[in-house]
Amino acid sequence: MDYFSDHISKLIGELEKLPGIGPKSASRLAFHIIDMPVEDVEALASSLTDARKNIKLCKTCFTITDEDECRICRSSHRDHSTIMVVETTRDLAAYEKTGKYNGVYHVLHGAISPMLGIGPGDIKLKELVARLKGDVKEVIIATNSSLEGETTAMYISKLIKPAGIKVSRIASGVPVGGDLECIDEVTLLRALEGRVEI
């Protein structure tokens, strides 16, 4: 693309590497960026490198944080006897946004996937088992409702149950507001299997 400036072509190339950004979006973003005030561009650039260089994993739940231990694990207002197991920090954030869960979390940083060669040793599972030595009453498994997520849930359940700790799995079914005719058959069957008396 030598009809642009080299600097812009390079910027477009870098932006295109990001997920969900194609050539057209990259070009639109690049031209927006060169019209932005210099200080705003510098703020964006430094937020990129700062975030990449300064993140840590919480020593307890392994979520992404700035400190040694995250705010949720340090909070005395949270119920530390209930641990919700999630695949990623984004999943943790999704439950935190509901504002209704008062327990703590454990972030696995992945799910067991024989297809991708990810075994139990590749995710934060032994770290979860180590946490169960404390006063833990319930482990809620909130891995994704995918093949990998379900495999991981089954594996954790088998691993923990012998210790006498209650293990639960978040419900699978029709999303609230979901239109039945637009929902896949597997979800419809799950919703049927998981029906509750009203």
Added chain:
Amino acid sequence: MDYFSDHISKLIGELEKLPGIGPKSASRLAFHIIDMPVEDVEALASSLTDARKNIKLCKTCFTITDEDECRICRSSHRDHSTIMVVETTRDLAAYEKTGKYNGVYHVLHGAISPMLGIGPGDIKLKELVARLKGDVKEVIIATNSSLEGETTAMYISKLIKPAGIKVSRIASGVPVGGDLECIDEVTLLRALEGRVEI
């Protein structure tokens, strides 16, 4: 969003300011960025500031370039007697991608818009008039087919014609591959008005 690290919240905030990037995309991008190798993040960050700080406008056609005069204006293979007038460097790039236009360009950096208070003096119009003193045979007006683009085209036409230079306007009509039933009425009428004998 204090369930993420401050660095990530800040990064998400910065990314959300970009056009076409909402809260979900910003979060997805931020988590992708913290998983990227440090050197890739640094390359992205420096491409942002480099592009912003080092761009210049070509002294002849006002396109965005790294040098004083752009590659197209410096080329002896291009027909310097034909000038295509476009609103932005992106429009120039769109025509360059066709590979079939051999003339040079003039980038207005906008279009006349009484609504937005952009008058003839706010775009590179007097710079276009100054170029016409040379050996120019045709000015092709390729501003957008919007109200502003059409107003600008009319204005330029009236400005230049008295000098005896041929002024043309790119055709307006049904896009190639366009489905007639999906096309707005104004475009359909333009296509009818602009019909050519076959």
